[in-house]
Amino acid sequence: xxxxxxxxxxxxxxxxxxxxxxxxxxxxxxxxxxxxxxxxxxxxxxxxxxxxxxxxxxxxxxxxxxxxxxxxxxxxxxxxxxxxxxxxxxxxxxxxxxxxxxxxxxxxxxxxxxxxxxxxxxxxxxxxxxxxxxxxxxxxxxxxxxxxxxxxxxxxxxxxxxxxxxxxxxxxxxxxxxxxxxxxxxxxxxxxxxxxxxxxxxxxxxxxxxxxxxxxxxxxxxxxxxxxxxxxxxxxxxxxxxxxxxxxxxxxx
Amino acid sequence: xxxxxxxxxxxxxxxxxxxxxxxxxxxxxxxxxxxxxxxxxxxxxxxxxxxxxxxxxxxxxxxxxxxxxxxxxxxxxxxxxxxxxxxxxxxxxxxxxxxxxxxxxxxxxxxxxxxxxxxxxxxxxxxxxxxxxxxxxxxxxxxxxxxxxxxxxxxxxxxxxxxxxxxxxxxxxxxxxxxxxxxxxxxxxxxxxxxxxxxxxxxxxxxxxxxxxxxxxxxxxxxxxxxxxxxxxxxxxxxxxxxxxxxxxxxxx
Numbered sequence: 186x187x188x189x190x191x192x193x194x195x196x197x198x199x200x201x202x203x204x205x206x207x208x209x210x211x212x213x214x215x216x217x218x219x220x221x222x223x224x225x226x227x228x229x230x231x232x233x234x235x236x237x238x239x240x241x242x243x244x245x246x247x248x249x250x251x252x253x254x255x256x257x258x259x260x261x262x263x264x265x266x267x268x269x270x271x272x273x274x275x276x277x278x279x280x281x282x283x284x285x286x287x288x289x290x291x292x293x294x295x296x297x298x299x300x301x302x303x304x305x306x307x308x309x310x311x312x313x314x315x316x317x318x319x320x321x322x323x324x325x326x327x328x329x330x331x332x333x334x335x336x337x338x339x340x341x342x343x344x345x346x347x348x349x350x351x352x353x354x355x356x357x358x359x360x361x362x363x364x365x366x367x368x369x370x371x372x373x374x375x376x377x378x379x380x381x382x383x384x385x386x387x388x389x390x391x392x393x394x395x396x397x398x399x400x401x402x403x404x405x406x407x408x409x410x411x412x413x414x415x416x417x418x419x420x421x422x423x424x425x426x427x428x429x430x431x432x433x434x435x436x437x438x
Numbered sequence: 439x440x441x442x443x444x445x446x447x448x449x450x451x452x453x454x455x456x457x458x459x460x461x462x463x464x465x466x467x468x469x470x471x472x473x474x475x476x477x478x479x480x481x482x483x484x485x486x487x488x489x490x491x492x493x494x495x496x497x498x499x500x501x502x503x504x505x506x507x508x509x510x511x512x513x514x515x516x517x518x519x520x521x522x523x524x525x526x527x528x529x530x531x532x533x534x535x536x537x538x539x540x541x542x543x544x545x546x547x548x549x550x551x552x553x554x555x556x557x558x559x560x561x562x563x564x565x566x567x568x569x570x571x572x573x574x575x576x577x578x579x580x581x582x583x584x585x586x587x588x589x590x591x592x593x594x595x596x597x598x599x600x601x602x603x604x605x606x607x608x609x610x611x612x613x614x615x616x617x618x619x620x621x622x623x624x625x626x627x628x629x630x631x632x633x634x635x636x637x638x639x640x641x642x643x644x645x646x647x648x649x650x651x652x653x654x655x656x657x658x659x660x661x662x663x664x665x666x667x668x669x670x671x672x673x674x675x676x677x678x679x680x681x682x683x684x685x686x687x688x689x690x691x
Contacts, residue, residue, distance in 0.1 A: 200458070278680055279682070295564065297455070299550045303523070303550045306522045307522055312522075317571065318570065318571035335595045423543070427534070431532050434581075
């Protein structure tokens with residue numbers, strides 16, 4: 186048996202958002218490796234071993250997957266969203282770069298998925314319709330000062346900003362500090378979206394303004410979208426709102 | 439019949455990258471509206487009218503789709519990639535915002551797709567594994583000065599940068615100017631990927647360095663990924679390379 190490793194994106198939650206390419210890889214796999222709740226999204230079947238692990242163990246998980254593929258197993262590493270966006274793909278390539286030299290010649294593919302930021306954006310309209318950036322707010326792997334610097338530069342560039350991993354019990358103050366800093370750089374009136382658990386049963390979306398945003402509204406499953414100076418609301422008869430950023434832009438703020 | 443409008447992402451090209459949600463909407467549609475080559479990706483069938491149009495007519499196309507939905511038709515506006523990323527979703531919401539007030543109460547949904555930047559990233563590894571941004575290089579709808587400002591700020595933030603719409607016959611010099619400017623801000627050694635026509639028969643991918651990048655390599659179907667100062671290459675026995683950006687970062691450059 187010739188082994189392979191696919192790093193696959195399961196999308197934000199709903200089966201309707203999993204690509205046929207990923208479904209096919211999972212059907213051919215002998216092993217699924219990943220964070221336990223994502224692994225559990227793959228139904229059990231004969232011939233498939235599911236290796237669930239804790240959230241903090243990306244490199245161990247990547248190394249396990251590489252060892253299995255080197256042994257001839259057909260391995261899918263699962264991520265939610267897109268595997269290339271603050272997820273398992275970078276961890277696997279870090280493990281390849283630092284690990285057994287033979288690993289670099291394994292059959293390794295990345296299978297893209299619907300990212301949390303695009304699923305969240307789709308739910309409210311088209312907030313990412315103009316230039317945008319994505320910033321991981323976790324300071325586990327980079328200094329907080331770098332995150333602050335990026336937030337300021339992103340606001341000065343008038344990007345729409347998607348914030349990943351905004352808050353956890355171990356990182357309780359970072360999102361509030363990010364909001365303070367963004368309020369110094371952007372009008373308080375810019376729309377801000379909290380989008381949680383998109384496309385699953387616990388989906389919750391709230392559109393507020395940067396001025397009124399309260400960090401405790403977010404949790405580990407939330408993506409926060411911060412509008413640019415051009416982002417607009419369309420109010421509907423039922424009180425709901427579309428959020429979108431026009432394609433055109435005048436001079437920068 | 440109650441009309442609706444879905445703005446759907448067809449992904450970069452391959453049928454294996456179209457979500458079941460989009461496939462289902464297309465199966466229920468009476469009308470498909472979009473840029474001619476994308477509309478032609480939807481097979482003809484009885485009961486389906488395909489409305490193809492030229493590339494420059496986004497607002498006319500959006501208005502047509504909204505009029506059809508208001509008449510009770512089931513309309514899918516198709517984009518390549520993700521519809522919310524430099525594609526038709528923003529154009530439809532612009533048309534709603536400026537158009538017939540009754541349009542804002544139509545049943546309008548956005549169905550996300552696999553974006554060109556994530557499909558391109560997946561093909562080479564995990565170049566977007568750390569903080570990143572996406573900039574539309576077209577100056578049709580924004581001043582070139584704003585684009586230059588964003589490029590400089592993005593490089594100073596040490597984002598990985600995805601450049602959409604890098605070059606066309608009507609915009610021949612912009613990408614070359616962008617490379618010049620980025621060379622002033624970033625080490626010449628950062629990896630740079632030209633990714634064209636991802637997942638279709640004409641797919642072409644080339645990894646070079648910022649120093650050696652030649653703008654004429656790109657065309658209208660190319661996404662350019664510019665690495666950050668941390669982006670790395672892994673060279674394989676067959677001479678191919680993986681490109682990835684580690685999750686961790688030290689101080690900014």
